[in-house]
Amino acid sequence: MDFRQLRYFITIVQEMSYSKAAKLLHISQPSLSNAIMKLEKEVDLQLLERNTRGIELTEAGAIFYSRSQDLLRRFNNMQVEFEEMKQVGSGTISIGSIESFKFWFPKIIRTFKNDHPAIHLKIREILGEEHVIEALNQYQVHFTITNQPINHAEIISIPLYKEQFMLLVHKDDDLNEKDSITLHDLEGKEMIISTAGFQTRDDIMEAFKNEKVYPSIFYEIERLETACSLVDEGLGVTILPESYIKSVVTRNTAILEINSMFLHRTVYMAYLADRYLPASVSNLVNEIESFFKNKE
Template identity: 60%
Template sequence: MDLRKLHYFITVAQEKNYSRAAKILHISQPSLSNAIIKLEEETGCQLLERNTRGLELTETGSIFYMRSVELLTKFNNMLKELEEMKQIGSGTISVGMIESAKFWFPKVINRFKADYANVHFRFNEILGQEKVIESLKQFDVHFTITNQPIKNEQIILTPIYNEKLVLVTRADDKLALRNSITLHDLQEKELIISAAGFQTRKDVLTAFKKENATPNIFYEIERFETACSLVEQGLGITIIPESYVKYSANPSLKAHSIESEHLERTVYLAYLKGRYLSPAVHRLFEEIKIFFKNNQVG
């Protein structure tokens, strides 16, 4: 049995059609059919069957499909690791990032490039816990900067800093005149909040609940930039990380502290347990730790 046959089988199983699968694989349909027949002979099991709906996996075929996908993924990831081992002081580091990291991470890279001038970077904005986990397991990124408190035995999570979540209003909002603001003061305001699945949303709603206050949710967004644009147009208020507001200069907006011990978040480095990471990646980790040892966020 070879990996090529497994690749053929996976494609046929996904397409549920020999003709479409053959076109994707750039081989003839008879050649593909013969490869699947030989694979079934080697395994001693029927993997596919025809019915009125076309091709379907048998019960054995379903299990074989899942294991084949896992095997090919591990093999491809191994090839990536081998290639990265050859790249001493060069190559590309792929980083998953939350939106607010753009304000401090370039400063870390600037220090890092002094010793690793030939390393290239690929940045991916990865939001939501499922996407963070998937990107790490698929080797799409070497590590992710995330505010997701991931609990997964395959992922190592290292806290790098804590920060407050702050209220953002228009500069001319009446709230700007108050000496102190609580979540109860915001109950009648139209709230702009992160969409379901985002950790910031969970943090904000948890704080409201613990303060026995009820949020008045009017808008759901995925990016803090969008939230700030809506606030600027007088469409509501938002609660977002202090690091984002602090370094987003906009005279039309004003940030306010909220009197609540529950509005704080932790930002982490997340990476896959057991994956080979080059000396350059480990050096970058050290630069991040040094940066937050010597500086506040930003």
């Protein structure tokens, strides 16, 4: 048994077709069939059942498919690690981020680039716990900055900082005239909030729930900048993280504090526990941790 056979088997299962898999693998269908027959003979189990409906996994095949995917992922990840070991002082650091990341990361990277001038940075936005875990497991990023509390045995999650949520309103909104704001003051207001599946939404809705307030949600958005644009046009109010909101206020909007013990979040840095991290990545991780420790 070798990794070529595992790739063949995985591709057949994913396509549920020998002919489609053969095209993707650039081999003939008879050669692919022979390879799978040889594989089944080696493991002494039937992995695929061929019938009039097409192809189905046997019980053994389902287990073999799951284990094969994990083996192939680990092998591919090992190849990535070996390549990174060769790139001393150079290479690319891949980072997952959230929207508010852009307001503090440049302060860190300025110093880092002085010590690592040949390092390239690849930054991609990754939102949602499932996507964070997948990006780390698939080696799509070395580490990620997230507001998701990641509970995963193979992932180290380091709290970086805590911050409050604040209210963004149009300057002409009557809330802008109040000396003090609570979540109860938002009842009846047209709320702009992240769509389901975003941690920011979960944090805010949990605060409303704890204070027994029922918000009137009129707009559900994916990007925080969309919420800001709607508020700028006087179309509602929104609650945003402090690190983000202070950089997006315009002459048409106002930032207000909300008196609530529940409106806060923690931002984390997460990476795989058993992944080899090149020296440049480890240095950047340490600089990010130091940046926030020095601010305490």
